[in-house]
Amino acid sequence: MNKDISIQHVDEAGYVGLAESISGCGGRLVALWGARTYGFKGVFSAYCHENSLLVARLSLPDSRSTFPSVSALFPSAVRMERAVRDLFGLDPEGLSDRRPWLDHGDWGTRAPLSESPRIATFSGDDGDYPFVWVSGEGVHEIPVGPVHAGIIEPGHFRFQVVGEKVLRMEERLGFTHKGIDGLYRGASRAKAARLSGRVSGDSTVGHALAFAQAIEGALEIETPPRSKWLRGLFLERERIANHLGDLGALANDAGLSFGLVQFSRLKEDLFRQNRDLFGHRLLMDLVVPGGVARDLEPAGRDTLIRSGIALEETVRILETLYEEHGGLQDRFMGTGVLSPEIAGRLGLTGVVGRASGQRGDLRADLNRPPYNDLAVMPALETSGDVRARVVVRFFELLECLRLERLIMERMPDGPIQCPVPEGVPGSEGVGWVEGWRGEILSWVRLGRSGTLEGGHSHDPSWILWPALELAVPGNLVADFPLINKSFNLSYSGHDV
Amino acid sequence: MHHILYRILKTGILTEPAPSPSDTLLAQAENLSALSYRRFGHSLSIRHLDAGSCNGCELEIHLLNSPYSMLEALGFRFVASPRHADLLMVTGPVSLHMKEALLATWEAMPHPKLVVAVGDCSLDGGVFAGSYAVAGGVDSVVPVRVRVPGCPPDPRALLQGLITAVEG
Structure with missing residues (x-):
């Protein structure tokens, strides 16, 4: 492998410890993903520090279905951790956002990449996706997508607007998820x-x-x-x-x-x-x-x-x-x-x-x-x-x-x-x-x-x-x- | 302003002759003549819908609007609403998350309407076939008239698909 990349096998304490030390010295999160194969179940997080890539590899025992969240240190981890939960059924401990991200309730199963995908008991929960609300005089909401007006990919944007001005915009993605x-x-x-x-x-x-x-x-x-x-x-x-x-x-x-x-x-x-x-x-x-x-x-x-x-x-x-x-x-x-x-x-x-x-x-x-x-x-x-x-x-x-x-x-x-x-x-x-x-x-x-x-x-x-x-x-x-x-x-x- | 005009003059007209309908595509197309889509003649509105493509097809569809194709001179134009569309151009293997949106878009189009499926994965799921997250092919959701293969098909193949759909 390239000399600028290293994979470190860590336990849960080491996983959090590495995130803390990287955050402390100004490093950044590059990616976070889950995996489950014949010989391995766990979560990876990859950080860039001083032009090299440090990959923390957290292996979880079969009995464990949670992993520590690093989203308090790296805000960009939030959606990636939600995706790990949706796909692998592994729960990020300490992540306050409980909403699904990639799972819109249409797959027929929950946690399709976990060892035991559960049959979904209901489908099409996307209509109920709890967007953050903004209230106040004159505030109105504009939903856009997933089908947009041009030749572009599908995704949903929820605008909260006063007059012509955007107060807040929230994304809802995952429409092109192909597994x-x-x-x-x-x-x-x-x-x-x-x-x-x-x-x-x-x-x-x-x-x-x-x-x-x-x-x-x-x-x-x-x-x-x-x-x-x-x-x-x-x-x-x-x-x-x-x-x-x-x-x-x-x-x-x-x-x-x-x-x-x-x-x-x-x-x-x-x-x-x-x-x-x-x-x-x-x-x-x-x-x-x-x-x-x-x-x-x-x-x-x-x-x-x-x-x-x-x-x-x-x-x-x-x-x-x-x-x-x-x-x-x-x-x-x-x-x-x-x-x-x-x-x-x-x-x-x-x-x-x-x-x-x-x-x-x-x-x-x-x-x-x-x-x-x-x-x-x-x-x-x-x-x-x-x-x-x-x-x-x-x-x-x-x-x-x-x-x-x-x-x-x-x-x-x-x-x-x-x-x-x-x-x-x-x-x-x-x-x-x-x-x-x-x-x-x-x-x-x-x-x-x-x-x-x-x-x-x-x-x-x-x-x-x-x-x-x-x-x-x-x-x-x-x-x-x-x-x-x-x-x-x-x-x-x-x-x- | 005169710099822009000079640039336009210097670029000149790049438009190439349009391809004729494809016999191969026609052979695979369903009942085109029976449905006499000729009635659209030279004024056809297209609504594009990405049903989970990798966006490769979208790059090529964008280039349908390059000066080499001059889509609008041939009577085709992309419209923003399915309510204005005669033809639905669908890409992607139909991710399950887009299945409902695809159906709703198709249903929102006025009759008569036709669907052109674009790209290998829109035919049968292609490289994504077998996934828990894809329906696997546009015609598992809406009736498809013309299928344009390719990963992705180039603008000329797309144009030929469109011309086949209306003139074949």
Whole structure:
């Protein structure tokens, strides 16, 4: 496994103790998840401290069905602990929020991933989900979703509003829950790799890479140098595609459809180039345990260098047009502010974190190829508004294009895959990747004959969704779509 | 302003010719001609519904609106309400949490209406089939007329699916 990741076996006291010491020295929670396999039942929490990942692995005896909550130390743990309760029937002790999160009462069972899923005695409790109420003169409520008015994923937002101003917004997610943790169980590695690439389609490379790293960590194998550079290339192209899409959509939501037309053309060009060079427009199934599935031909290298230069020129022109457009900047500036203080308290990373003063980009912080050879420059803005998130995207887009060019120049020759042994059943590994949206984590436990005993894919949206609730109050209802778009979080990646 | 106009002129018209209806899709489609959906002609309103997709299909559906496709010039447009829609474009394996919303959306649409299922997992659950949390395929919930396979199908395949649904 990568030297920057360590798994510590802890008891309940150690589990809480580690959370306390990490919280005390300014570390942050990356992910928290439950697991139950043939040989193990328990809870994991992963923390980032000084550019390394500490995973606390709490094993619970069969008789035990509770685990200590760390939500008092890390507020972002609340929903993840509720999800552990819904899926595994393990109760977070000390968590005051007793409401379900991923379970809407439609599965026919309760705690479907526990050792004894209970038959649900009633179904469809979602209508009764107790949203927090706001009362007072002139306060009214606007329910939105799960079906939204655009081409986006399903989720429910409950607004409490006075006049046109939002007092409070509460999210209700889980509508796209597909039971992926359950599907990982007993799946062949090939099937599980495909699944990991479909946790969140817009982050297919990031999730497949985290999964592959987890498998390689469990097997203690190292993939060939060229494969690591190609993985970096795919990751950057995924970031480019998403930033192109977001920058177009943000202008469109602020009334400048010109931006959408220009950027969606650029994104379509990029997707077509992906298809021509690598066989898939979104780069799905290209990162596999042991390396990558497709190499870049020498002719493709020249194509990428040429098109990268042209794209950079166009993006710079569009950046200037955006900056000089008064109407656009008027909508962007001061809208949906998420202060650096709150962002720090929530332990935010990724595009949203970097727009609210949170340093940290695993590409720059970890000593891993290819990035340790490229001197990655992370973006950083402090105003925390929609404008800052637009500026971060433009900055990162141009930085991606610089990195892509360097990767083309410096990528070593050699094989793109290494043999992947079957491994010892019960071995575990963790992968940790800076996806385009933020930090992606994956955990696997190997089973017999090349299968998985268990697995989990964590999307950064888990950490970022609660932050959206805090960026909306005080804004006009009509600005919500713009603020939401500037976050652009994954529903599927969160709901898993 | 003149910079924007210059950029528009410099970009020019990128629209590509539309694909013709697909015989393969037609063969798999149910009773299209019998139902004479031709009546929608060149004015068809689409409501998109994500029934638990991984959002890969949504990325491609967004690009249906890229200048290469010019969806609206072909008579198709996405609308915000199922009340305004002739066609429901559904993605995803139908998570059980979205089953009711899918049914309600379909029922809210005026007659005649048709459903196009988009993406491999909308056909039979795909990679998510067998999970405790998915219904496994759109046609287990609402009647599907045209199925567009792919993981995800690209904008051209989507456009061909739409054209097949109305002209085939």
